[in-house]
Structures are given as C-alpha cells and as structure tokens.
Amino acid sequence: MAQQHWADYQYEIYLNGMAGVVPRLPTDLTRLEELTERRLGAGPVGYVAGSAGNGSTARANRAALERRRIVPRMLRDVHERDLSVAVLGRPLPAPLALAPVGVLSIMHPDAEPAAARAAAAQGVPFTLSSVSSTPMERIAEVMGEAERWFQLYWPKDPEVARSFLNRARAAGFSVLVVTLDTPLLAWRPRDLDQAYLPFLNGVGMANYFTDPAFKAGLSKPVEEDLTAAVRHFIGLQGDPGKTWPDLAFLRENWDGPVVLKGVLHPDDARLAAEAGMDGVVVSNHGGRQVAGSVAAADALPRVAEAVGDRLTVLFDSGVRTGDDIFKALALGARAVLVGRPYVYGLGLDGQSGVEHVIRCLLAELDLTLALSGHAVPGTVGPADLVEDPVLPGGLRGA
Numbered sequence: 001m002a003q004q005h006w007a008d009y010q011y012e013i014y015l016n017g018m019a020g021v022v023p024r025l026p027t028d029l030t031r032l033e034e035l036t037e038r039r040l041g042a043g044p045v046g047y048v049a050g051s052a053g054n055g056s057t058a059r060a061n062r063a064a065l066e067r068r069r070i071v072p073r074m075l076r077d078v079h080e081r082d083l084s085v086a087v088l089g090r091p092l093p094a095p096l097a098l099a100p101v102g103v104l105s106i107m108h109p110d111a112e113p114a115a116a117r118a119a120a121a122q123g124v125p126f127t128l129s130s131v132s133s134t135p136m137e138r139i140a141e142v143m144g145e146a147e148r149w150f151q152l153y154w155p156k157d158p159e160v161a162r163s164f165l166n167r168a169r170a171a172g173f174s175v176l177v178v179t180l181d182t183p184l185l186a187w188r189p190r191d192l193d194q195a196y197l198p199f200l201n202g203v204g205m206a207n208y209f210t211d212p213a214f215k216a217g218l219s220k221p222v223e224e225d226l227t228a229a230v231r232h233f234i235g236l237q238g239d240p241g242k243t244w245p246d247l248a249f250l251r252e253n254w255d256g257p258v259v260l261k262g263v264l265h266p267d268d269a270r271l272a273a274e275a276g277m278d279g280v281v282v283s284n285h286g287g288r289q290v291a292g293s294v295a296a297a298d299a300l301p302r303v304a305e306a307v308g309d310r311l312t313v314l315f316d317s318g319v320r321t322g323d324d325i326f327k328a329l330a331l332g333a334r335a336v337l338v339g340r341p342y343v344y345g346l347g348l349d350g351q352s353g354v355e356h357v358i359r360c361l362l363a364e365l366d367l368t369l370a371l372s373g374h375a376v377p378g379t380v381g382p383a384d385l386v387e388d389p390v391l392p393g394g395l396r397g398a
C-alpha cells in the first residue's frame with residue numbers, strides 16, 4: 001500500500017485559502033456536535049449525541065483522555081513518517097476505523113453508502129452496523145474491494161444469526177465485530193424525553209427486512225404489516241441470556257477474525273482469549289450503555305496488560321482528535337474506532353463531511369506523532385504520557 005502523507009491535508013487547506021476557499025466544516029472536531037445540534041432535527045441529534053443516564057460516562061470518557069498528557073521528545077528524526085499498521089492481519093493505512101453506528105439515514109439521506117464511500121476513499125475500514133438503513137449487499141457494491149467489517153447484534157434466533165454471517169461473508173466483510181454491551185438498550189433520557197427511537201418506524205431494519213431467515217418468522221410481508229415486522233425485530237434483537245460458552249457458535253460460523261466489542265474488565269478480555277477470539281474493542285459504547293461506567297481510556301491499560309500479547313486490542317469511546325488517538329495507542333490500543341465525529345460529519349456534509357473528519361483526525365495524529373518524536377505508531381507507549389496532576393477527572397473536557 002502506498003504510504004499516505006496524512007499531514008498534507010494541512011497544506012491543502014492553506015493552499016485552498018490562497019484561492020479564497022476555507023474548509024466547509026471546522027477542523028477542531030470537538031465543535032461538530034454543537035453545529036449538528038443547531039442544524040439537524042432534535043430527535044436525530046438527541047439520539048446521536050445523547051448517552052446513558054445523566055451523561056456522566058460520556059463526560060468521563062473525555063476526561064480520561066484529557067487528563068493524560070503527552071510528553072514530547074525532541075531531535076528524533078521524524079522527517080519520514082508512516083502511519084500504517086497491521087490489524088487482525090489486515091494492512092491499514094493508519095490506526096483508525098469507522099465504528100459501527102446504526103440508522104445513519106436519520107442523519108443524512110445518503111446514509112451508510114456515503115460513510116462507506118468516504119472510508120473507502122481514504123482507505124480506512126468501514127464497520128457496518130447490523131441495524132443499518134442500507135442492506136449489507138448494497139454496501140459491498142459501493143465499496144468495491146475496500147476494507148469493510150461487519151458488526152453483529154447477535155439475534156436470539158440462530159438461523160437469523162447464521163444467515164447474517166453467511167451474507168456478510170458473501171458480501172466481502174472481513175472482520176466480525178460482535179457487540180456484547182447492548183443486550184438491552186440503556187436508560188437514555190434524551191431519547192426518553194422525546195419518546196424518540198428511530199427503528200420503531202422501521203428505520204434501520206434493512207438487513208432484517210431483506211433477510212430470508214428473518215422473513216420466514218413473519219406471518220405477513222413487511223409491506224403489509226410494518227408494526228408486526230418491527231415487533232419481530234424487537235423480539236429477536238439482543239439476548240441477555242447469552243454466556244461465554246455461546247461464543248463457540250461464532251467460531252463455527254465465521255472463518256475470519258472475530259472481535260468482541262464492549263469489553264472493559266481484564267478478566268473478560270482473558271475469557272475472550274480463552275474462547276478463541278481474535279480481539280476486543282475496549283469500549284463503553286460511547287457512554288450510551290452503563291451510566292456511571294468506568295471511562296474507556298481508564299479501562300484500556302489494564303485490558304492491554306492482560307491480553308495485549310494474545311489479542312488485538314482496539315479502543316473506542318471519546319476519541320475526538322488526533323492526539324486522542326496518540327493517547328489510546330500509548331495506553332495499549334493497536335488502533336481506534338471513531339463514532340460520533342464521523343456521524344456529525346455525515347449529517348453536516350454527507351460523504352465529504354466524513355472524509356473531512358477522517359482527514360482531520362489523521363493529519364492531526366501525523367503531526368502529533370512528528371512533534372512528539374515518533375515516525376511510526378509502533379514506538380508510542382506508556383512512557384509518552386503523564387497524568388495531569390492538576391486536572392482531576394471530570395472537571396474539564398466534557
């Protein structure tokens with residue numbers, strides 16, 4: 001893969017400025033949420049920006065990253081840099097993938113295909129949610145050969161689960177990301193206060209409504225009884241009865257890498273390794289599930305220490321800037337997933353908004369590496385960080 005010079009986005013922006021053109025979206029991605037709040041409808045924005053309980057987990061995610069500070073090193077020849085990494089046997093141009101986010105059609109009519117095209121254009125993996133507004137086969141069409149991962153919400157009916165896995169395989173998805181932290185939806189006040197949940201109107205059901213095994217469980221076609229079809233989805237979706245031995249099903253039905261998303265405890269990471277999994281995503285679902293949960297960045301070093309030599313450790317929840325990615329690498333992640341920022345980019349400017357978000361994150365990461373004395377991600381480690389003694393978690397960066 002040709003090495004990409006991510007920091008060139010900085011030059012490109014200044015050069016465009018000489019022609020009187022400034023970026024359509026802010027380059028400080030922490031500003032995207034506020035812009036989205038102003039420009040998009042209250043229901044969709046509340047659903048995307050909202051989190052569990054009083055929002056303390058989402059704030060803690062930011063605080064745990066902000067509290068850690070980079071200690072730059074000088075005079076280390078950072079002239080030539082290469083951000084590429086191998087993740088689960090896949091060569092990636094940088095330690096970044098787009099996180100699985102459901103129902104993207106509420107943010108932009110171009111929905112998942114726009115985000116998938118943006119990821120493909122930048123060479124970054126796109127992770128398709130089970131609960132997408134576009135069927136997985138359509139994503140395969142728009143992505144061509146580009147790297148794509150499939151996120152499974154493990155349905156109760158094993159025939160539907162098997163069918164999803166077979167379809168994802170046939171559609172060229174390489175890595176299976178199985179989300180464990182959402183067997184039920186948490187208490188989410190912003191959605192509850194507006195009584196807003198997109199999939200109750202059938203939005204985000206594309207994979208289900210095109211699935212033969214799912215449709216076999218309906219007494220009438222979806223077009224004739226949408227309410228019954230949605231009720232069937234709710235009955236299947238999430239299974240709080242599952243336990244670790246059930247993971248054998250995944251190994252039997254997926255021959256590529258399997259990653260468990262939503263692992264926070266080092267003992268769960270060890271159980272994942274014992275179950276023959278290939279990786280974990282240290283994540284608290286962007287603060288959307290357990291209110292009061294440990295911040296994802298605080299859980300990361302202990303998980304990396306427990307299984308870093310056996311499993312691929314990925315990270316998400318709270319990444320907003322290139323220096324956040326640097327910090328996650330230093331805390332033991334091989335690569336990070338980003339959620340809301342790309343969804344805001346999509347909502348504000350479609351495919352080019354998503355590309356802007358990817359390019360900002362990676363330009364900033366490239367420059368942060370260079371200015372901190374690193375030419376490649378692999379040399380970043382715990383010695384590059386200190387914990388800010390004057391910033392107790394939670395006081396800043398919410």
Ligand SMILES: Cc1cc2nc3c(=O)[nH]c(=O)nc-3n(C[C@H](O)[C@H](O)[C@H](O)COP(=O)(O)O)c2cc1C
Binds near residue numbers: 048
């Ligand atoms: C609107 C929204 C929908 C999401 N849908 C899914 C989903 O369908 N499957 C999943 O595994 N995670 C889902 N997530 C969680 C993301 O994959 C990811 O863990 C989280 O967004 C990371 O935190 P961040 O938004 O702070 O980057 C969703 C997150 C958001 C914001």
Ligand SMILES: O=C(O)C(=O)c1ccccc1
Binds near residue numbers: 102131
């Ligand atoms: O809202 C979410 O965080 C999420 O993961 C989800 C769960 C069910 C359906 C759609 C999205």
